[in-house]
Amino acid sequence: MTLTGRLAFITGAGSGIGRSTCRILARDGAFIVAADKNKKNADETINAVSKEFKQKHISLELDVGNSSSIDEALGKILKEYGKPPTIIVNCAGILRDNFILKLSEEDFDEVLKTNLKGTFLIVQKCANAIIEHGINNASIINLGSIIGKYGNIGQVNYAASKAGVERLTRTASLELANKGIRLNSVLPGFIMTPMFQAVPDKVKTKFMSKIPMGRCGEPEEIAEVIAFLAGDKSSYITGTSIEVTGGF
Ligand SMILES: NC(=O)c1ccc[n+]([C@@H]2O[C@H](COP(=O)([O-])OP(=O)(O)OC[C@H]3O[C@@H](n4cnc5c(N)ncnc54)[C@H](O)[C@@H]3O)[C@@H](O)[C@H]2O)c1
Structure with missing residues (x-):
């Protein structure tokens, strides 16, 4: 197992890609910390993962937009495992779609x-904890x-946020490479999760017609790429982005 003994911290772990990532990383031997704003859903993730892979996995309530919530979560992880996570996967994300002429500031x-x-907050706080503990082999995805690359009608806020995530990842990778911390982005296309299922049918049909492989992706197909980036098989990869889009 490629991730045996590694501690993995996954945000947005109560649903979709985050939940699948917890399962795949646990399958590969990692201890899982599943964090989500929705604690009940994070608990469900951990119950399922623990049933299948009997290691010490935990769930946490976390709001990634709130600095003190992250400090609290990291404090709990350090108390529970005595070390910071060395695999960090930022899956927490939201949509609030509207055309630019109508989009509210809120x-x-x-x-x-x-x-x-x-x-930004998760990367900064986890990287500081990793460095403080003298660890020099970590991967942030x-x-x-x-x-975020091509834009999409009705998603100026989302597109801008995801373009920012990609450039943030690239820039942080330049700053942290000599500390043994690799950072990479995964750029999914259209993946069958509650986030995508909430998109109106008319828009979904339009997207589907543009996917060369003729189907949406499954969350596991993103999680497998995350597992590759998390482990040592990708030891010389940092600062890059991997598109997982069925050719879109
Ligand atoms: N599904 C797709 O087609 C798709 C495509 C491209 C990118 N993505 C990205 O992948 C990631 C996961 O998406 P998904 O489809 O699994 O979405 P999802 O809606 O199924 O899951 C997102 C999870 O994030 C959690 N979350 C939201 N705000 C949070 C916060 N402030 N703090 C902590 N947790 C919070 C939610 O409770 C939810 O459990 C997101 O960043 C999304 O933008 C998804």
Whole structure:
């Protein structure tokens, strides 16, 4: 198992890609800390993972947009495991779609706060904890989106947040490479999760017609790429983005 003994901290772990990532990383031997704003859903993730892979996995309530909530979560992890996580996966994310002429300032701020600032805070606080503990082999994986690269009608806030995540990841990778911390982004296309299922059918049909592989992705197909980036098989990869889009 490629991740035996590693401690993995996954945000947005109560649903979709985050939940699948918990399962796949546990399958590969990691201890899982599943964190989500929705604690009940994070608990469900951990119950399922613990049934299948009998190691010490825990769930936490966490708001990635809130600095003290992250400090509290990291404090609990250190108390429980005596060390910081060395695999960090930022899956927490939200949509608040609208056309630019109608988008409220509140919905713009909320998306930037969760998707971009949340990623910044988790990266900064986890990297500091890793360095303070003298660890020099860690991997941080941030969820961007193919929309951050090409844009999409009705998603100025989301596209801007995800473009920001990609550039943040690249820049942090330059600063942290000599500390043994690798950072990469995964850019999913259209993946069958509650987030995508909430998109109106008309829009879904339009997207589907543009996917060369003719189908949406499954969350496990993102999680497998995350597992590759988390482990030593990708030991010379940092600062890059991997598109997982069925060719979109
Ligand atoms: N599904 C797709 O098609 C797709 C495509 C591209 C990128 N992504 C990205 O992948 C990531 C996961 O998406 P998903 O489809 O699994 O979404 P999802 O809606 O199924 O899951 C997102 C999870 O994040 C949690 N969350 C939201 N705000 C939070 C906060 N402030 N603090 C902590 N947790 C919070 C939610 O409770 C939820 O459990 C997101 O960043 C999303 O933008 C998804």
